[in-house]
Structure formats: C-alpha cells, structure tokens
Amino acid sequence: MEQDRAILELCQRGHAAGFTRLVTTYRERVYACAFTILHNREDALDITQEVFIRTVRAVDSLALDRPLWPWLRRVTTNLSLNLLRSRRPHLSLDSLPDGNPPQAADQPAELAEAAWTSDQLREAITTLPPLWRMALFLRHQEGLPYEEVARLTGLPVGTVKTYLFRARRMLRDRLTDQEAAAT
Amino acid sequence: MNTCHDDLVQLYVEGELAPVERAIVADHLRACDHCRRLATFYKGLNWDLAHDQDLLPEPPSFDDDALAAALAAEWKRVQPQNSGGGRGLSTLWLTSNPALTGPVRLVGRLFGRREAR
Numbered sequence: 001m002e003q004d005r006a007i008l009e010l011c012q013r014g015h016a017a018g019f020t021r022l023v024t025t026y027r028e029r030v031y032a033c034a035f036t037i038l039h040n041r042e043d044a045l046d047i048t049q050e051v052f053i054r055t056v057r058a059v060d061s062l063a064l065d066r067p068l069w070p071w072l073r074r075v076t077t078n079l080s081l082n083l084l085r086s087r088r089p090h091l092s093l094d095s096l097p098d099g100n101p102p103q104a105a106d107q108p109a110e111l112a113e114a115a116w117t118s119d120q121l122r123e124a125i126t127t128l129p130p131l132w133r134m135a136l137f138l139r140h141q142e143g144l145p146y147e148e149v150a151r152l153t154g155l156p157v158g159t160v161k162t163y164l165f166r167a168r169r170m171l172r173d174r175l176t177d178q179e180a181a182a183t
Numbered sequence: 184m185n186t187c188h189d190d191l192v193q194l195y196v197e198g199e200l201a202p203v204e205r206a207i208v209a210d211h212l213r214a215c216d217h218c219r220r221l222a223t224f225y226k227g228l229n230w231d232l233a234h235d236q237d238l239l240p241e242p243p244s245f246d247d248d249a250l251a252a253a254l255a256a257e258w259k260r261v262q263p264q265n266s267g268g269g270r271g272l273s274t275l276w277l278t279s280n281p282a283l284t285g286p287v288r289l290v291g292r293l294f295g296r297r298e299a300r
Binding site: 011014016019020022023027028031032041044045048049052053056057116118119121136140141143146161165168169171172 | 189228247261
C-alpha cells in the first residue's frame, strides 16, 4: 500500500521516478494477466503498454489510499477482452473448437494417481477457450471470489461457475489422457 | 446425495458449499471411492493453479526506460486538460484577448447604461 501511494504521488506530480517505479513494479503482473487471456506475446506487450498509458491518463483520479493492482487488473482484463472481441466479433470466446463442453462423465480409476508437470498443465491450459482461461486465472492465480470474477468479466456469477467447472473438467481430461498415454 | 456430482465435488474442494451441503457431500465422499479420487485430483489441480509459478509466462525483456519516458510524455500531454495549470492559462488567454474582451466590455457598458436609466 505504501509503495502504491508513493508511486501514485510521484506520478501525479509528473516525476520520472514515479513512472519508472510504476513500470518496474507492475510490468510483469500486467503482462502475465494479458498473456493469460490473449496467449499472444506481441498482443500482451501492446496491452501492457496501453494499460500503463491509461493509468497515467487517469492518475489524478486514482485514490492514494487504495491499492493500485485492482485498477491495473481491471484495465488489463477490459483491454484484453476488447482486443479479443474486435478480432473475433463473430466467434464466441467461450466455445471449444469442437463445440462440445466436457461432460461430468465417469473417470478412469487411475485418476487419483494422475500426476503432471508444469509444462503439461500449461499446455492443457492453452487449449481452453479464452473466457474459461481468464476465469481460471482470476479465480486461482489472483485468488478472487466468484462474484469478483463475474464483475471483471462482465458475466453472471452462474456463468462464471459453469466456465470454471468445465475448465477444470477439461484440464482433468487432458491431464489424465497424457498420464494414460505415458504409461 | 446418492449419485456422483462433479460440480459439487469441485465446490466442496473449494470450500464454497453451505454447511448442510458440505455435510451431505462429505458423507458421499466417505462412501464413494470415485468421488474421493475426484476430490483429491481437484485439490492438487487447484493448488498447482494457484501456486505453480512456472505456469506464468516467461516475462519478456521490457525497455523500462523507454516505457517510463513514454508515460512521462503522456503525462505532460494530458496535464493541461486535467490540472488547474491548464485552466489558468486559458483564463489568462481569454482575459487578455482584445477580440473577446472588447465585445464583453461593450455589452457591459450597454447594460450599465440601461441600469443607470
């Protein structure tokens, strides 16, 4: 909090040190958030820069007694979703390539023994539709409650829950498939 | 709860169920080997999703100085719109511009005479 206050105070006065600290403190978090949604390095870099530009434009209206990250996260998610929607206006951001959401079917008995590496999990996450991936990131990596995920994504809470159920089921399918293929 | 329910198991693992529901699912888990395995799986998955730093993208090399300079330039560009300094300048320009102050004085004089009458 104190760090955010110092950054904001410097930025509001136009001090170069404030802009440098803003960038060095939050660039990786903003980039990770954008990349998780977009899954494209160049797009995530563009969004990262745009997030900081928007922050500077609004810097006088940002409260000194509030943490900066929720603001940055909201701008990042909004800009990333807008970019995805502008690129794919006729495509749904929550549909799978084959259009069939994973069902809660019986699972193989070796489920409990399933083990995976970070690479396998990361690879499985890339196969999720963008909105599922975004919900997963906000819920687990950001640790937000369902209601906050719904607010940030502009989706009803029930839809967020459905996306998360399906996303985890799909990860389970992918990871257990990999496990079965390896044995 | 006589049948297996994946969504409820996920909510149970997350601690998102009401106490009554939680007790029902806990009873079911004691009796159902399959759902116990599901719960174990989701616990591990959720933990990794929250804590595995390797899941985050490799941070690219940022040109911090260039970005900070761009932000400083943007701040300077937007400041006249947002700060009192910009308004002060425009007020000064308005009051010192004879093309504007002339007609205003004339109207003031006309109204002043009417008042006097």
